Amino acid sequence: xxxxxxxxxxxxxxxxxxxxxxxxxxxxxxxxxxxxxxxxxxxxxxxxxxxxxxxxxxxxxxxxxxxxxxxxxxxxxxxxxxxxxxxxxxxxxxxxxxxxxxxxxxxxxxxxxxxxxxxxxxxxxxxxxxxxxxxxxxxxxxxxxxxxxxxxxxxxxxxxxxxxxxxxxxxxxxxxxxxxxxxxxxxxxxxxxxxxxxxxxxxxxxxxxxxxxxxxxxxxxxxxxxxxxxxxxxxxxxxxxxxxxxxxxxxxxxxxxxxxxxxxxxxxxxxxxxxxxxxxxxxxxxxxxxxxxxxxxxxxxxxxxxxxxxxxxxxxxxxxxxxxxxxxxxxxxxxxxxxxxxxxxxxxxxxxxxxxxxxxxxxxxxxxxxxxxxxxxxxxxxxxxxxxxxxxxxxxxxxxxxx
Ligand code: HGY
Ligand code: MN
Ligand code: MN
Numbered sequence: 001x002x003x004x005x006x007x008x009x010x011x012x013x014x015x016x017x018x019x020x021x022x023x024x025x026x027x028x029x030x031x032x033x034x035x036x037x038x039x040x041x042x043x044x045x046x047x048x049x050x051x052x053x054x055x056x057x058x059x060x061x062x063x064x065x066x067x068x069x070x071x072x073x074x075x076x077x078x079x080x081x082x083x084x085x086x087x088x089x090x091x092x093x094x095x096x097x098x099x100x101x102x103x104x105x106x107x108x109x110x111x112x113x114x115x116x117x118x119x120x121x122x123x124x125x126x127x128x129x130x131x132x133x134x135x136x137x138x139x140x141x142x143x144x145x146x147x148x149x150x151x152x153x154x155x156x157x158x159x160x161x162x163x164x165x166x167x168x169x170x171x172x173x174x175x176x177x178x179x180x181x182x183x184x185x186x187x188x189x190x191x192x193x194x195x196x197x198x199x200x201x202x203x204x205x206x207x208x209x210x211x212x213x214x215x216x217x218x219x220x221x222x223x224x225x226x227x228x229x230x231x232x233x234x235x236x237x238x239x240x241x242x243x244x245x246x247x248x249x250x251x252x253x254x255x256x257x258x259x260x261x262x263x264x265x266x267x268x269x270x271x272x273x274x275x276x277x278x279x280x281x282x283x284x285x286x287x288x289x290x291x292x293x294x295x296x297x298x299x300x301x302x303x304x305x306x307x308x309x310x311x312x313x314x315x316x317x318x319x320x321x322x323x324x325x326x327x328x329x330x331x332x333x334x335x336x337x338x339x340x341x342x343x344x345x346x347x348x349x350x351x352x353x354x355x356x357x358x359x360x361x362x363x364x365x366x367x368x369x370x371x372x373x374x375x376x377x378x379x380x381x382x383x384x385x386x387x388x389x390x391x392x393x394x395x396x397x398x399x400x401x402x403x
Contacts, residue, residue, distance in 0.1 A: 202345070
């Protein structure tokens with residue numbers, strides 16, 4: 001496959017410049033930066049003859065070929081705040097490059113191919129992860145459009161601002177419109193780098209529970225309120241955050257993270273009256289996710305009761321652990337072998353849009369590209385050689401499915 005290394009390298013630079021500063025990228029869901037990314041990607045696809053459109057959930061699609069169930073290939077175009085240049089972006093760039101290589105080699109499509117750039121996979125702004133693919137595959141949580149960011153801007157308003165109706169559920173497509181979904185993504189962990197192997201095949205994806213905990217105490221004077229007369233919401237939340245860490249450490253293959261915390265009123269001389277923090281609970285299997293959620297709920301209740309404070313836990317989104325399609329796992333193993341790589345099969349601790357397609361009944365496969373420097377940080381790095389290998393393997397897989 002004639003993947004064009006220079007073209008790929010140039011486009012990695014162009015896309016990471018949108019919302020980028022140095023090696024850091026901030027391209028939040030439904031932000032102006034994300035729209036500029038859609039315009040850039042749509043332009044590349046249109047230039048190769050694709051029919052390009054944006055759907056009511058602000059996903060961007062480029063379709064090649066005629067009618068009938070398509071091979072969908074892509075990833076997400078948004079990032080976390082101060083994230084890296086490759087999470088999501090590399091999957092979209094390699095999808096564009098893989099199709100470009102097939103077109104350059106005059107490989108005709110016996111079935112249509114659609115390249116997709118998913119909107120707001122991270123959920124960093126509105127709290128709903130896998131938002132764009134959730135809309136397409138009918139898996140959005142109830143009331144998603146009314147979910148607001150920290151400034152009180154709702155998803156509906158943000159969609160209307162870019163000219164959409166404001167109802168993302170109208171983006172839903174029938175699973176039968178797709179014969180398969182393929183996603184290339186950086187591994188975001190150390191296993192491929194430690195093994196010295198450039199590609200991996202994803203066997204399954206972790207189950208995730210996202211929630212918001214609100215702790216209500218009593219706002220009071222930091223000087224005139226003696227320690228035994230306080231209902232300090234932040235002190236209680238601090239104990240709860242440590243309890244999340246303890247609960248996750250106690251279960252095999254479980255992880256628990258509190259990534260966001262806010263305090264009201266938030267002044268140095270005021271005993272905090274309210275504290276809101278996020279929960280991100282994950283495990284390889286559903287039983288463990290449920291057990292972890294139970295343990296965390298119990299700890300929050302115990303700590304609140306002991307301090308005489310009230311707390312609520314609101315589940316924001318829940319995606320079950322999902323094994324990926326065996327035939328597509330085998331296809332990616334063969335495609336990796338064809339570019340000289342004996343790829344290991346890896347379970348993904350990171351969530352991906354691929355969960356939504358597989359759960360909706362669209363056979364789904366994922367290919368990992370080695371990355372270093374961790375992820376969700378500016379040090380995230382995929383070597384160009386590895387990206388080119390990934391794009392070539394993706395192109396071979398596409399050729400077998402659609403060529
Ligand atoms: O959170 C995740 O696992 C993904 O990066 N959205
Ligand atoms: Mn991510
Ligand atoms: Mn990602």
